[in-house]
Amino acid sequence: MSKTYSSIFFVINFDYDSYIIVGDYMNNLIEEIVDCVKLPFNEIVNDTKIIMLSNKAFYVANYKKILSYSNDKLSLKISNDYIEFLGDNFIISQINKSEIIIRGKIKSFHFGSDNDK
Amino acid sequence: MINNKFDEIRLKITGNNLTNFINVCVSNGIDIDNIYKEDSNCIQVNVKNNKYKLLKNIVKNQYKIEIISDNFSKRLMQIMKFRLGLIIGLVLSFVLFFMLNNRLLTIHISGNKKVDKQSIEIALESCGIKKYNLMNFDSSAIEDFLLSKFDFSFVSIVTKGNALIINIKEEISDIKNSYSPITAEYNMVITKINVFSGTSRVSIGDVLFKGDVVVEPYEIRNNDLVEVSPCAEIYADIFFSESYKYYSSESILVRTGNSCIVDSSVMIGNIKLFGHSVNNNFENFELVEKSLPVTDYFLPIVIKKTYSYETKLVDIEHNFEEEKTEIIDNLKKSVYSKVPKTMSIDDEQIIISSTNFGNIATINLKSSVYLRYNFN
Numbered sequence: 001m002s003k004t005y006s007s008i009f010f011v012i013n014f015d016y017d018s019y020i021i022v023g024d025y026m027n028n029l030i031e032e033i034v035d036c037v038k039l040p041f042n043e044i045v046n047d048t049k050i051i052m053l054s055n056k057a058f059y060v061a062n063y064k065k066i067l068s069y070s071n072d073k074l075s076l077k078i079s080n081d082y083i084e085f086l087g088d089n090f091i092i093s094q095i096n097k098s099e100i101i102i103r104g105k106i107k108s109f110h111f112g113s114d115n116d117k
Numbered sequence: 118m119i120n121n122k123f124d125e126i127r128l129k130i131t132g133n134n135l136t137n138f139i140n141v142c143v144s145n146g147i148d149i150d151n152i153y154k155e156d157s158n159c160i161q162v163n164v165k166n167n168k169y170k171l172l173k174n175i176v177k178n179q180y181k182i183e184i185i186s187d188n189f190s191k192r193l194m195q196i197m198k199f200r201l202g203l204i205i206g207l208v209l210s211f212v213l214f215f216m217l218n219n220r221l222l223t224i225h226i227s228g229n230k231k232v233d234k235q236s237i238e239i240a241l242e243s244c245g246i247k248k249y250n251l252m253n254f255d256s257s258a259i260e261d262f263l264l265s266k267f268d269f270s271f272v273s274i275v276t277k278g279n280a281l282i283i284n285i286k287e288e289i290s291d292i293k294n295s296y297s298p299i300t301a302e303y304n305m306v307i308t309k310i311n312v313f314s315g316t317s318r319v320s321i322g323d324v325l326f327k328g329d330v331v332v333e334p335y336e337i338r339n340n341d342l343v344e345v346s347p348c349a350e351i352y353a354d355i356f357f358s359e360s361y362k363y364y365s366s367e368s369i370l371v372r373t374g375n376s377c378i379v380d381s382s383v384m385i386g387n388i389k390l391f392g393h394s395v396n397n398n399f400e401n402f403e404l405v406e407k408s409l410p411v412t413d414y415f416l417p418i419v420i421k422k423t424y425s426y427e428t429k430l431v432d433i434e435h436n437f438e439e440e441k442t443e444i445i446d447n448l449k450k451s452v453y454s455k456v457p458k459t460m461s462i463d464d465e466q467i468i469i470s471s472t473n474f475g476n477i478a479t480i481n482l483k484s485s486v487y488l489r490y491n492f493n
Contacts, residue, residue, distance in 0.1 A: 065140045065143075065144075066136050066139050066140055067136070068136055069135070069136050069139065069152075069154065070154055070157070071153075071154050090154075091151060091152065091153050092139070092149075092150070092151070092152035092153075093150060093151060094150045095139065095143055095148075095149060095150065095152065096143060096148060097143055097144065097146075
């Protein structure tokens with residue numbers, strides 16, 4: 001690994017340009033993480049990726065669908081599990097079939113399996 | 118995922134299970150963004166203008182869709198719709214401006230008493246000058262045309278803006294029927310006068326100036342004033358004189374070559390719109406105003422600049438003796454140009470007198486003449 005990263009949480013100003021930078025940066029980062037943890041690339045590439053921009057916004061790639069959405073809670077189905085974000089004033093800035101960007105104040109998030117639901 | 122905000126519509130979606138609505142949109146390839154949940158049954162979303170119909174078809178009667186704000190082009194149309202009068206007015210004014218620019222709108226005729234305006238206007242129409250025609254006519258040609266067509270002594274045509282101003286002076290009435298007095302044609306001294314009809318106003322030795330009445334056109338017969346054609350023969354000495362003041366020293370104001378713009382302003386007619394003034398640093402200066410008309414069709418806008426030229430007084434000394442011959446030659450030319458060709462000069466006198474400022478050169482010419490008036 002040519003560079004060392006103390007954390008995968010990035011604090012930057014959130015706008016469209018920043019998102020592109022983060023997107024490119026993330027691809028490089030994923031490659032380096034895969035290289036580091038010695039996991040098979042084919043398994044990792046289809047896994048869900050999450051990027052958090054401080055507690056102001058977050059980006060989720062490779063999600064399946066939205067399970068629930070309100071101003072203070074967002075649940076997303078990811079492969080066989082789900083991920084739940086809690087916070088305030090959630091606004092879905094961008095959404096398409098595989099990616100979602102949320103703005104708002106994030107308080108916490110946790111993963112759970114379908115069995116918990 | 119980067120969107121152009123100008124082609125987006127803001128929608129308000131009302132219904133149950135709005136999470137399903139988002140999932141349906143995403144799975145059908147409808148890009149929605151800025152999703153904000155107002156309450157449990159209501160969300161606001163942005164959708165692209167071209168996907169709006171597809172969205173409506175998909176959700177059909179499941180959700181109530183309400184447009185909050187249209188896309189930019191629709192909003193622009195909306196603004197234009199409510200300001201239709203203003204826009205029509207603007208378009209019309211532009212059309213009128215281009216149509217009437219440099220076209221004749223009014224014809225002002227003044228100074229006519231005998232000939233009525235209508236006949237002048239008809240005459241003008243015959244040479245192609247009508248209202249709303251282009252103002253590309255030759256003023257001097259129209260002046261000549263009017264002078265030849267009517268008995269005018271003077272016609273002046275001026276164009277100002279979109280108006281044609283015609284000033285006319287009609288011919289002076291015929292005065293053949295009234296008698297006019299005999300008047301002095303030159304400055305002269307009467308040496309002899311014989312009056313055959315009329316009343317003499319002068320006697321031998323009188324000094325007359327040009328224009329003075331010599332013989333009145335009437336006689337008093339039995340206490341009655343009777344008009345007659347004056348008839349007389351006059352012997353007189355006519356004098357022609359010319360003098361020149363020669364200053365031995367004089368002060369002339371000369372420009373040094375330094376200049377600056379002290380004031381520049383934009384004017385509409387005589388009203389100053391805005392301007393810029395600078396302090397004049399010259400002790401002695403001469404101000405010259407120059408105007409540059411920008412346009413004179415609808416708005417007489419003029420850029421007026423005031424230039425200040427630095428000046429200084431220069432004292433020049435002259436020597437009279439050196440220039441004497443030239444001065445006398447010029448004076449002779451000047452005084453002989455006043456003498457009619459038929460008249461012979463009997464005496465020529467050159468007087469040079471010195472004064473406290475220099476010299477005065479005077480030339481006097483004397484001619485003895487015999488004048489006859491109204492001998493038919």
